[in-house]
Amino acid sequence: MNSVAPTQARISVIGAGPGGLTCARVLQRRGIAVTVHDRAPSADARDQGGTLDLHADNGQIALREAGLLDEFFKLARPEGQEMRQMDPTGTMTSHKVPAADELFKPEIDRGRLRDLLLESLRPGTVRWGQALDTISGPADGPRRLRFADGTTTEADLVIGADGAFSRVRRAVSPAKPRYTGVSFLEAWFSDVENRHPDIAELVGPGSAHAADGDRGLFAQRNGGDHIRVYVIQRVPVDWISRSGLTADDTDGIRALLLDEYAHWSPRMRRMITDNDGPYVDRPILALPVPHTWDHNPTVTLLGDAAHLMPPLGVGVNLAMLDATELALALADSATVDDAIRTYERTMLPRSTETARLLEGGAEHLLSADVPDFGDDDARP
Structure with missing residues (x-):
């Protein structure tokens, strides 16, 4: 043809x-x-x-x-x-502010x-x-x-x-697609100026990132007074089930994460503990x-x-x-x-x-x- x-x-x-x-x-x-x-x-x-x-x-x-x-x-x-860059204590190490135009x-x-x-x-x-x-x-x-x-x-x-x-x-x-070895766990925060003012102040109007070489957090301001946080880890693709948990076991996953991020400051760990609703597992593929x-x-x-x-x-x-x-x-x-x-x-x-x-x-x-x-x- x-x-x-x-x-x-x-x-x-x-x-x-x-x-x-x-x-x-x-x-x-x-x-x-x-x-x-x-x-x-x-x-x-x-x-x-x-x-x-x-x-x-x-x-x-x-x-x-x-x-x-x-x-x-x-x-x-x-x-x-x-864009805000922080260390695990929550101290800002760099700050990019866009020009007005x-x-x-x-x-x-x-x-x-x-x-x-x-x-x-x-x-x-x-x-x-x-x-x-x-x-x-x-x-x-x-x-x-x-x-x-x-x-x-x-x-x-x-x-x-x-x-x-x-x-x-x-x-x-x-x-x-193949798993890259790095996984995101997404957490949502709504009505942040009223319900999560400390996180709103920490993240600002754009994005904020912190990492220690083995784990990280990346937060993004969305429209409608929302923030999404991505808990970033180098883990097996089935890390949740390997830990004896299921994806909807929010309390169990949270406890596991708090152990992993134990050396991070309490303010930074609020991005793990204060989310509204369950986490969403998002392994990174390529x-x-x-x-x-x-x-x-x-x-x-x-x-x-x-x-x-x-x-x-x-x-x-x-x-x-x-x-x-x-x-x-x-x-x-x-x-x-x-x-x-x-x-x-x-x-x-x-x-x-x-x-x-x-x-x-x-x-x-x-x-x-x-x-x-x-x-x-x-x-x-």
Whole structure:
């Protein structure tokens, strides 16, 4: 089968995260039809995660091409660029305060960014409750997508924007994410100015990090008077069950953590003891480096599906840049096959170079040095 023109193609994006939605938005602005399929039953079915920083040299480029940059700045929190580095006693060792007009990487809650992108799409673009089960059909198309609800559709191009455990990835690569040896335990704090004023003062309007070489804490101010804290440890991936605990045993996990952080100051340990609700276990995973695949004329990947890396401030930015470049390649190419080749010629070398720089980078989160840890892409 000859590759079809993008304007005539049936394009299915799998995954309604920032990458998938950005790709759909740019395609629609260029007059190309697209459908997005997502496993969640609705847009507000689950927590969307914490805060993201969108960089001027990638994430903001994508929003500009999507025609949403001005709206982004209205929603963003430039003050979230502030970064505090502390030692385990709570003593501040460095403090970066952004200039009043600094907009290089302002913060935005992941949910607000997603809503901005969703609201920019034509009604009916996203089909909720469609978890991809299998992709079949010849490599040159059309591809047949079967979803867990029993429905099927055909596509001339399948774009995998479905994250770390991508089902689309299986069509082009056998690679699977590997555990890095470092794990996050996420804790939430709500109504912090009233209920947790000491933690609010400690963290400030942006982020705060402390580590002793073996364990760390990273706290981020979110919108809506929320703070998320990540307890960072070098532990086995199944450390909770190995300790005879379950993920919902908040008191048992807390007691274990207080032993691990016994030499930290009481003020710092309040970020372990005072959280609202249970902890969330988030082991840090990464794809092998390099992660490449043989060209496929009807399937490609973007974001974490293509190049899952440790959460050091690049994940969402690269996903949105990938999405934009793929959409523009489709708009400017004679065939889908040509567009995929154009896109992957740039994306694969860029992601390989970045992944090499960040390989083993999860260990930096345990260092007393300040990590560039600006987004929430560690969430599974």
